Amino acid sequence: MSVSAVSGGRKRLSEGLTVTQKVFVRSRNGGATKIVREHYLRNDIPCLSRSCSICPTIVVPDAKNELPKFVLSESPQDLKNIGKHYTVLDTNIVLQAIDLLENPNCFFDVIVPQIVLDEVRNKSYPVYTRLRNLCRDSDGKKRFIVFHNEFSEATFVERLKDESINDRNDRAIRKTCEWYLDHLAKSEIKIILVSNDRLNRISASDEKFITKSLYEYVELLPNSDEVKESMPNLDSSQYNKDAESINEFSYPEFYPTSRIMGGLKNGSLFQGNIQISEYNFLEGSVNIPSFSRPVLVVGQKNLNRAFNGDQVIVELLPESQWKAPSTVALDAEHYDVNDNPENDNEVDANLIADSQRRLLAENAITAQKSNKVQPTARVVAIPRRSWRQYVGQIAPNSVDTQTGGTQNVFVILMDKCLPKIRIRTRRATELLSKRIVVSIDSWPSNHKFPLGHFVRNLGGVEEAQAETEALLLEHDVEYRPFSKKVLECLPEEGHDWKAPVDLKSQDAIAKDPLLQKRVDLRDKLICSIDPPGCVDIDDALHAKKLPNGHFEVGVHIADVTHFVKAGTPLDAEGASRGTSVYLVDKRIDMLPMLLGTDLCSLKPYVDRFAFSVIWELDENADIVKVDFSKSVIRSREAFSYEQAQLRIDDKNQTDELTLGMRALLDLSIKLKQKRLDAGALNLASPEVKVHMDSETSDPGEVEIKKLLATNSLVEEFMLLANISVARKIYDSFPQTAMLRRHAAPPSTNFEILNEMLQKRKGLSISLESSKALADSLDRCVDKKDPYFNTLVRIMSTRCMMAAQYFYSGAYSYSDFRHYGLAVDIYTHFTSPIRRYCDVVAHRQLAGAIGYEPLDLSHRDKNKMEMICKNINRRHRNAQFAGRASIEYYVGQVMRNNESVETGYVIKVLNNGIVVIVPKFGVEGLIRLENLTKDTSSANFDEVDFKLTFTQIDTGKQREIHVFDKVEVQLKSVLDPVTSKRKAELLLK
């Protein structure tokens, strides 16, 4: 929303405070509302410069009785021909060059006018957050401040008649510069306004302060050569004189907002997020609520500059252009501009009336239900970009190694769903075969590819560190060390922290009044069971037979929230990371090491704080009663799964701890059976583990994960704890309880798989209920091939919905259901060290049992909504990052041993087949060119999922069906264009 003032009408209220009215019109959904707000102007807004002697006398303390800090240096950067200066930023600079602003080697002592901050906030919230962080954290080095020009009597400007809001805001920025210049006249500090808005610069030319474009400003800097590398790449013809930009190519222009709003309202345009096909980067699909299936968007011009994940507005194409989803594999790196297989015949859409468009939409919905021809659409606007920083490498063929100067080169991104990016750099030759980070600046309609700029060099391709960093960046995982502010929240004692020996001691209670509410469970025989080498022990268990024949079973979870209090920087960091990320060679912690691996970790032989769930279970493992309490425990032993198994199996061990463990195992088996009876699913994913050579940290061998009975022992009790806690917190906080749900998969997800099963094996998967699904999966067996069942499970997993975190107010009770686990309510409670959901659940449980009042942020629907959104995203990213890491290392392992392995065909395409190799958990596309010499002889049978071709070596006809077991030669190759190692499969 824009800011403007009603002309005239300032009223003085008291010394230094006047009030005026802001009047503007808000257009929304076709309506227009006149909005009036009070606007107070004051004279106590400080300049925050250390060289100023006036402002320190006018400042007033805030609600916490703190005075503002004077941040701007008295001796700022001294530039040649200009002198000492402060920089004032225009909105366009913040939006275009936030990376540059964050660069530690340029932009010091920067003034951000409030109006710029507001404009940035309206245009891009993420950039706003980054700018705010800069202002918050940079007091030492970068020294950014916000000057509230809109609230200062001296700098507020009223909108003039016929003045556009932009002109008014530009004037406000200039007024701020002028004020600073006057205000700091004594100290001889110059003011430089940096703006890429030419008109703003021209208007400022009569002023006394200096005005520069970003380029001009950077030129002035002593380290300008280095800084220029990270300059945003915009379509300003001044330095884009090459041929590519002025070719005849152009994308259709986007529709104006009024048309989009109207079209969305009357049902002739649709909005959704676009997903680019993994196999074909020129094909996207958009999920639209009124359509049963995604609508296809095919071809470069129809995609119209959309990126994977962008929020787009689409318009249906005429029926004559509808088609089946492509069965062609196509990726960006191998895609050549000139042999574009899609003919981009343009339709002048505006000639079709909306009434006809609605008819078209109805036809489209019918078509989706009946036949294979799918409605297609084209993108007409992109309301929200998903742009972030991307990792890629320079395409070697786009570099001219002869000329040393600045040149335009293409960067091919690691994400194969995305187009290549054009950047300008003078270090092209040096950056060849390096992983680099780039940022996208713009995509003008006359450019075939988006424009971006170089941000950072991660290191050489296939250097472990560079690859890991690339992977973390690609999945948006925060991996920087914890900041000072975060670490300051940790207990002062550090590793020497100890739980108080006597819970009743006055000293200890004085330090922590809540200690009185803790239960002493140090007499219980508690142990933990984890993977070998586990250092962050979240959970521990105990069981004891009660005199009445029942069992007392306790699950004890690390009491993370004792150390991570809501509202602290530590909490904020944990909330933003959302989860720990596990890579093959690295773990990125959600919380600092001190907590995760020491103070919170339920290590054996020491006293630790825990959050305990204690049940009384009868002999059938039914819950008789459940109790929750914060406690102090002392774990007797930390077992690995194997050790625990050995101990239980060892008949000679009859001590109480072992008896307890045996009881736990027995109960867990009963629990599991009950769960399976209720219809819990047993799905599979091709999980492998990479063994690292402990000396060289080189990947050794790949192993498929094994499961022991003790694995499921721990799992069952964790599930039970999660369910019990979910019920309790839902009871206490019916609107904001942190829960986890798993929706039933829509039958359309299983359509193709079922068709394949039907055609090839005469089998089918039932979707009536989770129980039916589980049973039908059990029936999917091929007597000749025991792996077939696992294969079907893997493929089914891919058809399932993803489980998600949510707050209880967001869904009705019936939708809380966890389909996979077949329970009505579920949450995550048992791993607070590595998941933020569990932290919230801990706090809510603590609130529910009256241990301590629940923080407001976990009682507020909006805040919970934000938390859920973030942890869902982080969780997904962490999973992808973990998988990508395994993929990379599997590639490294295969690099050394080329071999022939057994694989299964899981997808048959027009120009290739997709094969999965269970041993390595890899899958890959075998292109038709690599199957046969004569691609024209190949015949693709869509109905039978069959590809027929002439084999290369034998010259015989060969048929490949889906589910076929095939021998493939497996090797790892480095793609020369993308420098990405991929498993290359060749059919034997």
Add this chain to the structure above:
Amino acid sequence: MSLSVAEKSYLYDSLSAFPAIRPDGRKPYQFRPIEISTDFLPNSNGSSRIIASDGSECIVSVKSKVIDHTIDNDDLIKVEVDIAGQRDDSAVVESINSLLSKVLKPNADTLDTSKLQLTKKYSFKLYVDVLVLSSYSNPISLISFAIYSALSTTTLPKLVSGFDDLEVEELPTFHDYDLVNLELKSPLVFLLALVGDNLLIDPASNEYEVANNGLIVTWCNGKVTGPIRTISLNNFYSKGFDASLLGKGIKLVEEHANDVLQALES
């Protein structure tokens, strides 16, 4: 304040004398002073507050809403009266409401609402809300003046999207700041009291008490228009009147309405 029979009789005689002698010394065509302020409700598109010298007070707010006139084809001006101390379904409120809706009925000659059309599909609809804080006689005349002032100072958001949206729909979008003057002149309503053969404009409450009848005359754009009505002002003196008085009344309004208009405009 009620008058005794003797007082009434005296008053009737002086008012029906020729020339009429009004208790406050006014001429038959003379109004009592009124005080008008406009634009004091920034939340509304137009507003006015009118106070008569007897303490009658009325506040008018004009608010706009964008509607699809192909679906919602009611009148583009909707007026609602709320009289303090009266239920919304009371006879006074209903009669004033119905009279005002007729007065503000869109009509090419008198009240041209084509200015409210935005595009082929969308129009502004104006909600005219009248709050009568206090009144000692029929407030209709006062209300019409207040509505006139409110409408003539009403400003509406400025359309920036296209006009033709019938085939390819566009939602109207508006300038974020500029407001346009509507300049809609609504009719004025005059109330005359008939006492004997005399016509008295703007009768005071004591004059009400002895009037033989009341005449409501609507005037717009320089001429008298409909509705014209009679209205009984009391239960005691009411009786029929000579048809020629109707013509006289209309003439009186035609002669003096312009002065009132000028006073309102200034």
Add this chain to the structure above:
Amino acid sequence: MSRFELYSPEGLRLDGRRWNELRRFECSINTHAHASDGSSYLEQGNNKIVTLVKGPQEPILRSQLDATKASLNITVNITKFSKMERSKSSHKNERRVLEMQTALVRTFEKNVMLHLYPRTLIDIEIHVLQQDGGILGSLINSITLALIDSGIAMYDYVSAISIGLYDTTPLLDVNTLEENAMSTVTLGVIGKSEKLSLLSVEDKIPLDRLESVLAIGIAGAHRVRELMDNELRKHAAHRVAKSSAK
């Protein structure tokens, strides 16, 4: 997520006030001398309120007659045009308005010396012409002013104010945007004392924060009382001057 920066790290609110600052507070009394026995017009920020006190007068209904003290009747008319968007319903008989009326009657029953006017009715009519948050507090202030104008005996001023809680910072005298985005408390204070005659908490407020909220609220209400007192004294001086001039 709120679309606004409700309270910036620099300590400024959306409209430019600091945490402990009141909105513009302007009032006048005796504005409708013809129409009522006591009247006031109050602008607190963009709240605009007309209040008319009629009485003590003979009750219209017998049920309103109390032989020991006067009955107090308060009607709040929230006009359809009082908000940005015009509301379709007149707010009469809305639960929220009825509750507000009850709360107002309860507050003033204790502060007006009703026993001095047995067998009468004191009728208070309030018209909200425009509202912009913290309306209950403004209503109380406007009633206090109109009652004083009417000359009806009261023990002391009742001044009221709304306070929001943004995270851990209490914000004095909230406007609509702030009211919609956070938990708020309205409190009414008797005179210069720290006695509360009304405390209305409609959202959740953590108990440990309530104290700081009340502290700033009481200080704010005292400031409101002072502003009302100034206006009354000014008005009185003006009247005295006028009558002695005659």
